[in-house]
Amino acid sequence: MAQFEEVSKQSSQHPKPAGLVLQYGTAGFRTNAKHLDHIMFRMGLLATLRSKKTKATIGVMVTASHNPEEDNGVKLIDPMGEMVTPAWEGYATQLANAEQGDLLTALKDIIEKENINMSQEANVFVGKDTRSSSASLSQAVLDGVSALGGHSKDYGLVTTPQLHYMVCCQNTQGKYGEATIEGYYRKLCQAFIQLTKNASNCTDDQKHLSVDGANGIGALKVREMESHLRRELQISLFNDGSKGKLNHQCGADFVKVQQKLPTGININPGERCCSFDGDADRIVYYYTDSDGQFHLLDGDKIATLISTFLKELLTKAGLDLKIAVVQTAYANGSSTHYLEDTMKVIVRCTKTGVKHLHHAAQEFDIGVYFEANGHGTVLFSKAAEEKIQQLAEDPNMNDERKRAARLLQNTINVINQTVGDAISDMLLIEAILAIRGMTVQQWDAIYSDLPNRQLKVKVSDRRVIDTTDAERRAVSPAGLQEAIDTLVKKHRLARSFVRPSGTEDVVRVYAEAETQESADALAHEVSLAVYRLAGGVGDEPKPL
Ligand code: G16
Structure with missing residues (x-):
């Protein structure tokens, strides 16, 4: 077949280094950019095969998100804008690791297993982040699409969630929105402006927000969007990429893990700030108080703010819809208690990775999902959206219920339901704070986080760690979980778990306890247990 000859020919321009084996991780392939050219071509x-199979447009985003500038990676987007399904993650790994001479066999194997009609048209949307390696790597993706006769549309520099949104718009024939960047800004900003009309007496101070763009794509896109906001939100942008390095001492991951201000930002005590990550799919908020103390409002606090707002609106609208919050093991214990005991909402815990949270959230009328690291969104079932619309349009309905239904409609429109989206989440959070006349301090005071600490441990092969119970317990190596259990017992209100990262070559350690000293000590003790029992490399972890 001519198509396969073309694949053979083109793949020789994107050869696989013999023996290199890469796994599809938490959010696709991710490693140093110099190892990725063949991966991109193959993705x-x-x-293209996935598009032929689903008869729909598929997305490929070239990004390594929160990782350092020298890394890169790829995220595959399925027709409704969600992450690609697990079976196809398996195919991705097979195709990525087939030696050069075996590539056609691996490709034909997928075609046969999935019974793909190769004469079916294929469409692929491609986007990239601002890394220096992204231009040539996204070209390799485009080469792969054209080698199999697929059509591609190159969106160039976009945030990951923007590409997810484009894919969903395209496959819903514009029902979800227009598949253009301008269309995205228009839909989100119009909804934001409608929402903020419900905020009374909002001062210029309350409309002001400082944004740390992580020196990445999010900064560029915030600039692009600003005019659509008609000064209803006034943004001071820091780390806009004009001088600093991507994600270096800044961005959502740095702020969350280090629990401190990013460099390159100038803020006064009490001012509201947020940080995006390198591809703008995560957001965290923070402020410093008059004593200079740093206060973080992470994904858990965001989920709490949003679900409280939605629950109140549902009550006002008189709508009986089931709302749930989906978290991971990283969720602060205080957030889970607050959600379950005070707010009385259903809480679910899944493995790390938005694909898992997204899936769990789809089981409810309204599923609010957030990882503590700030990656999340809200999903509304079709039935829920219809009920809200009926109510908003019912001529016999009283004003208060109607107003609540309209607020819910605009809330739906400001949210990017395809995946966590820093820009969309920021607009939603800003709208909620404005409508409720709430300061960042009041939001922070909803509950108090248990002190916590996250550490990374280098081991020779992180796959020796296997976990169960949504990653809350380690089943291998032998003795590790018992060691963690013993260490946890030494501290009050303590909890700790370990898991291999799916985006970096490290084991992650999480600990929380009654005091920061206790959380730090526990995290260090557990790190030592990982180092000793799971093949640590380099120096032994030192106390904090
Ligand atoms: C990705 C995933 C997130 C996950 C994060 C860290 O985020 O999309 O769901 O929480 O990696 O994963 P891990 O702990 O396995 O390294 P991003 O923003 O880097 O794409």
Whole structure:
């Protein structure tokens, strides 16, 4: 077949280094950019096959998100804008690791297993972040698509969630929105402006927000969007990429893990700030108080703010819809208690990775999902959206219920339901704070986080760690969980778990306890247990 000859020919321009084996991780392939050219070409091939199989447009985003500038990676987007399904993650790994001479066999194997009609048209949307390696790597994706005769549309520099949104718009024939960047800004900003009309006496101070763009794509896109906001939100942008390095001492991951201000930001005590990550799919908020103390409002606090707002609106609208919050093991214990005991909402815990949270959230009328690291969104079932619309349009309905239904409609429109989206989440949070006349301090005071600490441990092969119970317990290596259990017992209100990262070559350690000293000590003790029992490399972890 001519198509396969073309694949053979083109793949020789994107050869696989013999023996290199990479796994599809938490959010696709991710490693140093110099190892990724063949992966990108092959993901172009795979996306084309997926498009032929689903008869829909597929997305390929070239990004390594929160990782350092020298890394890169790829995220595959399925027709409704969600992450690609697990079976196809398996195919991605097979195709990525087939030696050069075995590539056609691996490709034909997928075609046969999935019974793909190769004469079916294929469409692939491609986007990239601002890393220096992204231009040539996204070209490799485009080469892969064209080698299999697929059509591609190159969106160039976009945030990951913007590409997810484009894919969903395209496959819903514009029902979800227009598949253009301008269309995205218009839909989100119009909804934001409608929402903020419900805020009374909002001062210029309350409309002001400082944004740390992580020196990445999010900064560029915030600039692009600003005019659509008609000064209803006034943004001071820091780390806009004009001088600093991507994600270096800044961005959502740095702020969350280090629990401190990013460099390159100038704020006064009490001022509201947020940080995006390198591809703008995560957001965290923070402020400093008059004593200079740093206060973080992470994904858990965001989920609490949003679900409280939605629950109140549902009550006012008189709508009986089931709302749940989905978290991971990283969720602060205080947030889970507050949600379950005070707010009385259903809480679910899944493995790390938005694909898992997204899936769990789909089981409810309204599923609010957030990882503590600030990656999350809200999903509304079709039935829930219809009920809200009926109510908003019912001529016999009283004003208060109608107003609540309209607020819910605009809330739906400001949210990017395809995946966590820093820009969309920021607009939603800003709208909620404005409508409720709430300061960042009042939001922070909803509950108090248990002190916590996250550490990374280098081991020779992180796959020796296997976990169960939504990653809350380690089943291997032998003795590790028992060691963690013993260490946890030494501290009050303590909890700790370990898991291999799916985006970096490290084991992650999480600990929380009654005091910061206790959380720090526990995190260090557990790190030592990982180092000793799971093949640590380099120096032994030192106390904090
Ligand atoms: C990705 C995933 C997130 C996950 C994070 C860290 O985020 O999309 O769901 O929480 O990696 O994963 P891990 O702990 O396995 O390294 P991003 O923003 O880096 O794409």
